[in-house]
Amino acid sequence: MVDWPDGNLDAAVRFDEDPYDVIIVGAGVVGCALAYKLSQYRLRVLLLDKNYDVGEATSKGNSAIVHTGFDAAPGTLESQLVTQASRQWPELAEKLKIPFEKCGAMVLAITDEQNKQLDTIHAKAVSNGVDDVRLLSAAQTRELEPSVPQDVLGGLLIPRESIADPFTTSIAYAEVALANGIDILFGAEIVEIEDADKTIKKLVTARNDRIATRIIVNVAGLGSRRLADLYGGDEFDINPRRGQFLIFDKYSRSAIKRILLPIPTAQTKGVLVIPTIFGNLIAGPTAEDFSLDDEEVTDTTLEMLQSLLSGASRLFPGLVDQPVIGTFSGVRCNCSQGSYWIRSNDGHQGIVTVTGIRSTGFTSSPTLAEYLIKELHEKCGLNLEKNPNAVDSRPESNWPGWWQRPFANGELVKQNPDLGKIICYCENISRGEIIQHLDSPLKPRTLDAIKRRTRAQMGRCQGFDCQIKVAEIISEHCGIPLSKITKRGPESEIVPAPTAAGNEGKG
Amino acid sequence: MNSTKHFSVVIIGAGPAGIGAAIALYKRGVKSVALVERSDKIGGIPSLYKKKKGGVRTFIRWSRGGIPFFGEDYAHWLGEQLSKTDVQLWLQSQVIEIEAKENRITLVNPDEGRVSLTAAAIIMACGSREETASERGWLTGARPMRVFFTKQLLQLIDGNGLLPMRNPVIIGSDLIAYAAAAKLKVAGAADAIIVDNRRRPKCSYFERLYFRRWSQPNFRGVAAKSVEVVGSKTASGIRLSREDELIPCDGIVLCGELIPNSELALQGNLKVELPSRKPVVGRDSQLSEPGWFAAGNILGGFHGAEWCYFNGRRVARAVINHLSQSS
Numbered sequence: 015m016v017d018w019p020d021g022n023l024d025a026a027v028r029f030d031e032d033p034y035d036v037i038i039v040g041a042g043v044v045g046c047a048l049a050y051k052l053s054q055y056r057l058r059v060l061l062l063d064k065n066y067d068v069g070e071a072t073s074k075g076n077s078a079i080v081h082t083g084f085d086a087a088p089g090t091l092e093s094q095l096v097t098q099a100s101r102q103w104p105e106l107a108e109k110l111k112i113p114f115e116k117c118g119a120m121v122l123a124i125t126d127e128q129n130k131q132l133d134t135i136h137a138k139a140v141s142n143g144v145d146d147v148r149l150l151s152a153a154q155t156r157e158l159e160p161s162v163p164q165d166v167l168g169g170l171l172i173p174r175e176s177i178a179d180p181f182t183t184s185i186a187y188a189e190v191a192l193a194n195g196i197d198i199l200f201g202a203e204i205v206e207i208e209d210a211d212k213t214i215k216k217l218v219t220a221r222n223d224r225i226a227t228r229i230i231v232n233v234a235g236l237g238s239r240r241l242a243d244l245y246g247g248d249e250f251d252i253n254p255r256r257g258q259f260l261i262f263d264k265y266s267r268s269a270i271k272r273i274l275l276p277i278p279t280a281q282t283k284g285v286l287v288i289p290t291i292f293g294n295l296i297a298g299p300t301a302e303d304f305s306l307d308d309e310e311v312t313d314t315t316l317e318m319l320q321s322l323l324s325g326a327s328r329l330f331p332g333l334v335d336q337p338v339i340g341t342f343s344g345v346r347c348n349c350s351q352g353s354y355w356i357r358s359n360d361g362h363q364g365i366v367t368v369t370g371i372r373s374t375g376f377t378s379s380p381t382l383a384e385y386l387i388k389e390l391h392e393k394c395g396l397n398l399e400k401n402p403n404a405v406d407s408r409p410e411s412n413w414p415g416w417w418q419r420p421f422a423n424g425e426l427v428k429q430n431p432d433l434g435k436i437i438c439y440c441e442n443i444s445r446g447e448i449i450q451h452l453d454s455p456l457k458p459r460t461l462d463a464i465k466r467r468t469r470a471q472m473g474r475c476q477g478f479d480c481q482i483k484v485a486e487i488i489s490e491h492c493g494i495p496l497s498k499i500t501k502r503g504p505e506s507e508i509v510p511a512p513t514a515a516g517n518e519g520k521g
Numbered sequence: 522m523n524s525t526k527h528f529s530v531v532i533i534g535a536g537p538a539g540i541g542a543a544i545a546l547y548k549r550g551v552k553s554v555a556l557v558e559r560s561d562k563i564g565g566i567p568s569l570y571k572k573k574k575g576g577v578r579t580f581i582r583w584s585r586g587g588i589p590f591f592g593e594d595y596a597h598w599l600g601e602q603l604s605k606t607d608v609q610l611w612l613q614s615q616v617i618e619i620e621a622k623e624n625r626i627t628l629v630n631p632d633e634g635r636v637s638l639t640a641a642a643i644i645m646a647c648g649s650r651e652e653t654a655s656e657r658g659w660l661t662g663a664r665p666m667r668v669f670f671t672k673q674l675l676q677l678i679d680g681n682g683l684l685p686m687r688n689p690v691i692i693g694s695d696l697i698a699y700a701a702a703a704k705l706k707v708a709g710a711a712d713a714i715i716v717d718n719r720r721r722p723k724c725s726y727f728e729r730l731y732f733r734r735w736s737q738p739n740f741r742g743v744a745a746k747s748v749e750v751v752g753s754k755t756a757s758g759i760r761l762s763r764e765d766e767l768i769p770c771d772g773i774v775l776c777g778e779l780i781p782n783s784e785l786a787l788q789g790n791l792k793v794e795l796p797s798r799k800p801v802v803g804r805d806s807q808l809s810e811p812g813w814f815a816a817g818n819i820l821g822g823f824h825g826a827e828w829c830y831f832n833g834r835r836v837a838r839a840v841i842n843h844l845s846q847s848s
């Protein structure tokens with residue numbers, strides 16, 4: 015079941031009955047992947063999040079690259095999980111119906127100094143097991159990517175570096191987990207933990223629900239420190255690191271085929287130019303450090319956006335003339351004690367802390383989830399018995415997918431006229447598709463949840479034409495008054511609540 | 522696979538410009554004209570401004586001695602004129618693709634699925650939209666709920682009877698901005714604070730004087746390099762970075778600064794100026810490929826509805842010229 019605080023279910027009564035085997039706190043891509051993998055076993059699992067959809071935090075604001083791990087620090091857990099995951103992704107994407115494209119990447123050297131470094135990067139890639147990389151001459155580089163600067167000195171080709179749909183990934187994991195009987199609870203911020211030292215622990219939500227469980231997995235990303243304080247977990251510090259991006263209109267997409275990367279410096283990996291699976295280009299990210307109190311700082315700033323443009327145009331000079339249609343930012347969960355900081359039985363038996371999943375968690379989610387299950391089994395005594403009825407893929411019929419929009423198929427439209435009623439003009443998204451998603455397993459109800467699923471409001475006009483129409487469709491189809499439709503859950507309503515005086519909207 | 526239908530002229534967009542062109546073509550005896558509109562009604566932007574007692578009239582008809590009209594009334598008048606013609610109207614039909622060399626457009630609609638139309642001449646009268654925050658370039662910060670465009674205000678206030686905010690901040694200072702301030706005030710909000718990165722409002726003195734009847738917005742010209750939206754869940758203010766001043770509000774409207782809806786032209790490789798998105802037009806509003814024309818606000822800049830209507834009629838004459846030369 016999926017539950018919302020405003021649903022009919024009396025969570026408190028229900029949750030007191032029977033403890034869960036595992037509660038996953040945090041429905042980012044890592045939590046969702048874990049739920050997906052755990053749903054293959056006979057276990058009672060609850061995936062919960064304070065937000066009202068999966069993947070609403072760091073997992074929605076990233077570069078969406080499925081890394082090969084060519085530039086990871088060799089020998090680390092991160093390198094191991096990323097390189098493994100990279101090889102699993104094509105099959106995973108197929109099973110879960112995640113838009114995925116092996117577009118390849120290219121590191122560009124502009125100065126002599128940089129050209130010398132290409133060899134080092136090449137060697138590092140090979141030692142990470144990414145042995146299909148190839149050094150390129152200046153001429154080869156320009157031939158493969160004609161839009162790069164004319165004075166490029168050389169490049170490194172990474173053929174398997176890929177891009178995928180970050181939004182659908184969390185959703186797909188969670189949908190399959192749900193189909194296999196895992197529970198999902200939204201709007202549940204964990205503010206207290208009772209009986210952390212006992213076999214059966216209780217998680218207390220901000221709404222004062224108590225939910226019992228044997229094992230707690232803390233995959234709360236930027237919230238992991240605060241959560242660990244509730245059970246007295248080990249020392250670690252989170253230093254949030256913001257990354258801003260520019261989004262370019264689709265007409266620029268055809269100018270480059272691959273992800274373009276600069277040579278990293280000691281300070282930063284630099285600004286990338288990245289094709290998106292939706293057919294745009296993005297430039298980013300920045301790397302700006304914040305303190306944990308600022309953890310919600312996902313603002314964009316003018317100076318940084320301008321610096322992104324100048325950085326990106328060093329890889330693709332033509333970008334300066336391309337229209338920017340939007341900006342966004344994401345915040346990396348940067349842990350001072352190291353990336354992939356994982357502690358089993360942290361503070362108490364049966365509590366697992368997973369943090370510092372900084373810049374590769376989208377890629378590594380499938381292998382990290384498997385690694386965590388092994389930890390749960392070996393260190394926390396979780397009994398693993400395969401569920402013979404579990405499925406591991408999303409049904410074909412769920413939706414046609416971005417690669418095959420309904421408007422491309424006149425016959426499909428004739429069968430369901432709603433598929434011919436275009437609501438989002440920039441991306442040609444129909445009323446029919448919005449309704450299909452409203453009826454999908456996680457019951458998305460917010461404007462942002464529909465945006466991430468359909469792309470309505472994500473095009474060049476940024477909702478000018480469709481936002482209110484999307485809200486009207488949610489309202490009408492789900493029986494929620496229009497004034498109660500939200501962007502991302504309570505307190506983000508489309509209009510303020512009426513006052514007692516109440517002569518509203520008469521003009 | 523699509524079925525293809527042939528016309529002598531196809532017009533994309535049934536706003537004032539497209540309807541103006543359709544009427545002029547009919548009056549000059551051009552047969553077989555298709556008018557394609559993605560919305561379920563004709564009239565374009567004016568149709569969103571509903572007629573209300575005590576409401577604000579924002580459309581001026583200079584041809585009628587400068588009388589202010591409700592947009593809805595103007596759209597109604599356009600509809601009446603159109604109904605006297607034999608122009609074939611395609612509603613709920615979104616044009617998704619053009620092939621400039623083949624003089625072909627492809628549309629999607631609920632009844633027929635995908636259909637292609639070809640014509641000896643095609644007029645793009647797709648109108649315009651308002652600049653987004655990133656297009657404005659100086660507006661950054663958070664991305665909460667209640668950062669609207671004027672179009673959304675119209676849909677909420679006039680379309681649904683909801684008050685979108687009580688203490689508005691308006692970004693932009695052209696006629697649309699002052700019209701929005703008046704609209705909000707009449708709907709029950711306080712006088713707006715209008716912020717723009719220029720010294721004086723873009724809206725002319727006389728136009729501002731006209732709107733003073735309904736509201737007295739406070740103009741803040743910020744030469745500030747950047748203005749930031751503040752608010753985690755809903756908009757709660759804007760910060761003027763240079764002054765380091767926070768202007769509290771409970772909603773923000775991005776008004777005016779129109780951007781041409783030229784994406785079809787771009788997609789079809791007709792010449793379009795970037796980043797302004799203005800289609801490149803030659804004599805008689807001809808686009809870069811013969812047989813393709815543009816009319817109304819797709820040309821760029823701000824033009825009132827009646828200007829667009831007459832511009833549509835003028836472009837129709839150029840189209841007739843083209844038809845007579847190519848036949």
Ligand SMILES: Cc1cc2nc3c(=O)[nH]c(=O)nc-3n(C[C@H](O)[C@H](O)[C@H](O)COP(=O)(O)OP(=O)(O)OC[C@H]3O[C@@H](n4cnc5c(N)ncnc54)[C@H](O)[C@@H]3O)c2cc1C
Nearest residue numbers: 040042043044064073076077079204235237257374375377
């Ligand atoms: C700028 C940038 C670029 C990136 N690029 C890439 C890339 O190209 N490829 C790649 O593989 N990775 C990339 N990453 C990294 C990737 O996005 C992250 O590693 C991944 O999203 C982390 O997922 P998560 O599930 O650990 O965290 P999150 O997505 O942050 O999930 C944590 C969840 O926990 C919830 N939560 C927190 N506290 C509580 C609480 N007390 N109670 C209930 N719920 C709580 C939050 O609401 C949130 O949903 C990038 C990251 C950034 C910021």
Ligand SMILES: Cc1cc2nc3c(=O)[nH]c(=O)nc-3n(C[C@H](O)[C@H](O)[C@H](O)COP(=O)(O)OP(=O)(O)OC[C@H]3O[C@@H](n4cnc5c(N)ncnc54)[C@H](O)[C@@H]3O)c2cc1C
Nearest residue numbers: 534536537538559565566579616647648817818825826829
């Ligand atoms: C938000 C806003 C508020 C405004 N307020 C005022 C005001 O108060 N007073 C005033 O005088 N002027 C106002 N204007 C200016 C307004 O644009 C003109 O008054 C006039 O409506 C322009 O006429 P048009 O026919 O060029 O475009 P529009 O009226 O915009 O009509 C264009 C039509 O083309 C259709 N269309 C576009 N692309 C496609 C496609 N691909 N397929 C099918 N159909 C398509 C659209 O649905 C629309 O109906 C406003 C403009 C905007 C954007």
